[in-house]
Every structure is written in C-alpha cells, then in structure tokens.
Amino acid sequence: MAIKQTAGRDALGEFAPKFAQLNDDVLFGEVWSREDKLSLRDRSLVTVTALMAQGLTDSSFKYHLMSAKKNGITKSEIAEILTHAAFYIGWSKAWAAFYMAKEIWADNSDTFDEKTAHENSMVFPIGQPNDGFAQYFIGQSFLAPLSTEQVGIFNVTFEPGCRNNWHIHHADKGGGQILVCVAGRGLYQEWGKEVRELKPGDVVNIKTGVKHWHGAASNSWFSHLAVEVPGENGRSEWCEAVSDEEYMGYSSSEKGTAEK
Ligand code: MN
Numbered sequence: 001m002a003i004k005q006t007a008g009r010d011a012l013g014e015f016a017p018k019f020a021q022l023n024d025d026v027l028f029g030e031v032w033s034r035e036d037k038l039s040l041r042d043r044s045l046v047t048v049t050a051l052m053a054q055g056l057t058d059s060s061f062k063y064h065l066m067s068a069k070k071n072g073i074t075k076s077e078i079a080e081i082l083t084h085a086a087f088y089i090g091w092s093k094a095w096a097a098f099y100m101a102k103e104i105w106a107d108n109s110d111t112f113d114e115k116t117a118h119e120n121s122m123v124f125p126i127g128q129p130n131d132g133f134a135q136y137f138i139g140q141s142f143l144a145p146l147s148t149e150q151v152g153i154f155n156v157t158f159e160p161g162c163r164n165n166w167h168i169h170h171a172d173k174g175g176g177q178i179l180v181c182v183a184g185r186g187l188y189q190e191w192g193k194e195v196r197e198l199k200p201g202d203v204v205n206i207k208t209g210v211k212h213w214h215g216a217a218s219n220s221w222f223s224h225l226a227v228e229v230p231g232e233n234g235r236s237e238w239c240e241a242v243s244d245e246e247y248m249g250y251s252s253s254e255k256g257t258a259e260k
Helices: 007-012 017-032 040-053 059-070 075-089 091-104 110-120 131-136 244-251
Strands: 141-147 153-158 167-170 177-184 186-190 196-198 203-206 212-216 222-228 235-238
Touching: 007 017, 040 059, 040 075, 040 091, 059 075, 059 091, 059 110, 075 091, 131 141, 167 212, 177 186, 212 222
Parallel strands: none
Antiparallel strands: 141 153, 153 222, 167 235, 177 203, 177 222, 186 196, 186 212
C-alpha cells in the first residue's frame, strides 16, 4: 500500500516543486511504501538511527520518532535502540536523541504501543471504547461503525484476553451475523462445539438461534468486522460470561487444536 505523504508539497511545493515531488512521491510514495521488502517498523528503526548519527534533533527527527512509535516501536525498544546506537554514534548524540524520545513516548506504556501497532496493521480504524456493550464483554473492546445503512458493518476490536458473553442473534426472518476477521488472532465457539482459532481473512457465518461467543486470543489483539445480516425484528440475547477457567482452557491450547 502506497504511503500518502504531503509534507514536501505542504512545506516546499511552491519554492521547490521537484524536491517536494521527490520527497512525497519517491521517498515516501515508493521507497517507504515497499512494505513487502522491509516493514515500516524496520524502516523507522533505520531512519531514526541514521538521523541520530548526524546529531539531528530538528523537526524531521521528531517526525521520524513519532512515526517509529506509530509503526510499533515500543518505549522499551526505542530506549534499547538508542542505547545500542550510542556506542557506535556517540554518547552526546544519544543524550540529545533521548531527550526527544522521552517526550514522544511520555506516559505511554508498552500496551498502548501494542494497540497502536495493531491499529496500524489493518485498514479499518479501531474506533471508540465499546461502552454501549461493555456489560456483555470481559475486557476492553472497541467499536468503529463502518456502514450504518443498508447492511450494518462494524469493526470490533478486542484487547488480548477480551471476549464477549455467550449470546444468540435472533430474528423472525433472515438475520444472523457474519464475522470477517481483519487483524490479529481471535477465537470463536458455538455451544457444544470445539473452539475455533481465527486469523485475518477467516469468515464465520453465524445463523440465527446459534449460541456462541467471539473474542481475542489471550496474547493477541484481534479485530473482526461484524456484519449484521438483514432480517425482520433482529435482536441479540445475551447470556452468561465465558469464565476465565473456560477461556484459559481454550487459549492454552490455542495452537493447532482449534480445528481438530
Ligand atoms: Mn455474535
């Protein structure tokens, strides 16, 4: 996916249109966009180190530290990167870099960075805390409405360990739910059946009347689109929670056993 960059045109479009075009379309549009060759996270790591080596502490260094964070480099990782590089680059350059890094990763735990990294791994937004349904979930979930006309489509994101209660989608005619998995690793189970592990690209068709739950694996963020299949008088019936005991039983055997 090509990165859309406008910084060059914004700052120098009038004064140096060629430089602006090379910056936005070539450096970012082509080189940074070759994600199949090197991840954005790795490119950030290289860029931050290269800028630090020059002793830069200007707005471009700040921009690249912010992208590094956005691309999934955590607080403890940036500290380790700068510490390692300090030996090769120079102690005082590391000091200068640390002052800026400290500001950018201020008050952010590594958990926050994992959420950002998860959001960056998918094309849909995480949205807002799913407060309206919190009573039917264990752990924190997030909701981003994508389509609220014709067919309702919502991107639902679960933090690691988060899952919804057992529930049933009812309708007098039609109805039900389709889950389209978009990022991370998740779990799905129908009453009386084996738990099923979900990965991006998996689709789950849930007929009306089927008691089930869905959520994240214990060690991974997870997002799926929830598609509301149109029906008459559609409604959800919420039942008991999936206990820690039940859930941990599944997640300890997450690899391989799910499809058995
Ligand atoms: Mn459901």
